[in-house]
Amino acid sequence: MTLTPEQSQWFAGTFAQLVANVERAVVGKTHVVRLAFTALLAEGHLLLEDYPGTGKTSLARAMALTLRGTQQRIQFTPDLLPSDVTGVTIYDQAAQRFEFRRGPVFANIVLADEINRASPKTQSALLEVMEENQVTVDGVTHPVGRPFMVIATQNPIEQAGTYRLPEAQLDRFLMKTSLGYPDHASTVAILANPKAGRHGSGLDAIISAEHVVSMIELAEQVHTDPALLGYVARLCEETRNAPDVQLGCSVRAGLGLVRAARVWAAGSGRDYVVPDDVKALAVPVLAHRMVIDPEEEFRGLTSEQVVQRILGSVPAPQERALA
Template sequence: MTHYTHDQTHQPAQLAGQFAQRFQMLAGNVEQVIRGKREAVELALICLFAEGHLLIEDVPGTGKTTLARALAASVDARWGRIQFTPDLLPSDITGVSIFNQAHQKFEFHPGPVFANIVLADEINRASPKTQSALLEVMEERRVTVDAEPHPVPRPFLVVATQNPVDMDGTYPLPEAQLDRFLMQISVGYPDHVSEVEVLKGMPSGALVDRLPAVARASDVAGMIDFATRIHVADPVYDYIVALCAATRTHPQLRLGASPRGSLALLRAARVKAAAAGRHYVLPEDVKALAVPVLAHRLIRTPEAELRDVTAAGVLGDLLAGMPLPQAA
């Protein structure tokens, strides 16, 4: 996509319109198999174009894996799937160096993480040691094996699913791992009409297999680059920082959002603005994304946990008490 400066308002506005059209095309394609969950679909796409990663937590059978597969099928790019189990090893994810007798040297055999879209299914069923194998690649987009770095392709998105932590056989993700995810969302049960449509249709697996690709990896890379150039006014920067700072001093939170959370919120807000056909971010974009981007990064105090105070509820109170700035 063509580079522009902010004073060339006609050009960024036109490019934002093209971004929005392709974004809606992808969302509509995924919705062919994920009925009645437009918000979850759009949040997943925002993660893709913000170069973040998505964690989907929900009870079994609500479409977590189907959403990830539909997203991968909609983009003509490489994708891999990792089924996390208690006996999974870190090398099963990243790959391993094997000695080649013919060439008398070690050769790296890449694991399933070397793909554009990686589905990490039931990530909290593996041991913490195996979960940590994703830490480096999610942050730095490379894997180091035997002191040799191996970059993963671009775009790169990890879509991880997990069952609620109170279910049998699960290992809670550590805070450092949770912080690597741009968003955590829940798909939830479909409404009555959508569930009837699911029952009338074919099994979701068959539908995903027939889902057409409506974008190429190069298209996605261009959209990612465009989103990084969406204009952000100073009052919006101040709003993001003030919101994250407020979580660090809240009496019901033991740990607030780090600067990584601020950066994640900014990246996501830029994509949301572009998806709406705008070349500038509104404070409403930030407010709409605050809970899915920040809530999983917050750690409640023991007293708040006993009173069933949720991180999303704390963010809701902060957002309600913080007036929206007037962006220039």
């Protein structure tokens, strides 16, 4: 079953409205905003790594305000406990029974601000919920519902008092990207806005949580040709075979890339995936899951460069063959 023309048109139009609404708070970053909503509609999570003051928190808050659902912000600090994230079971003396008090992770969009400032024990509290959309406390499982997305931020230049995210935690994020500084014209527009810097204040919620779930289910129906699936598999295999890579991309990475490509295609008004969809998403989906050889990393090689090199060496299927 594939999308009808009407469904494709509605999806693309709604996707454009979501991006335009967030761009009112995050000016001049259309591509990054599209990536963020692609992660949401692919039921993935987003890691934003950038310098202070580039709009990481503003992007996360603007997305939460655009969605007419629940939102929570967790400020990660060294003394934060796992129960502060997931919740805790307490004994109610009046009712004479144990009750589960939900933590801030029970929301549609959860902003994990400066996630690398918390201890590894607290960071690991997110592992289960990010993968399985549920939290297990004292042997009892509690679902968090749909849609659910974690948007985490971290500062790459501060190392004192921080804990680097382990590979298992990074693999839970569908995408990792950065905003970067705006261009001159965008900077002037931001400076001219008296409400700039207020983290999306004044934005309107333009879509309900139920409609987000509908968009997620529609994206799952986007046609993906077996040749394209083979292309994605080859890209992941090449990351594992690269001589300057210690740890390549797993099957989970390939699954995430396919899900994201379907959303990217639907957001462009198509009911089928093309190679350019995969190429546009390969770096943000694959690069952060790789571990570069330390000697090559010392020489300046980055995982983004490796992914770009692989994209240039692996031939993409021809669109004529996909038709």
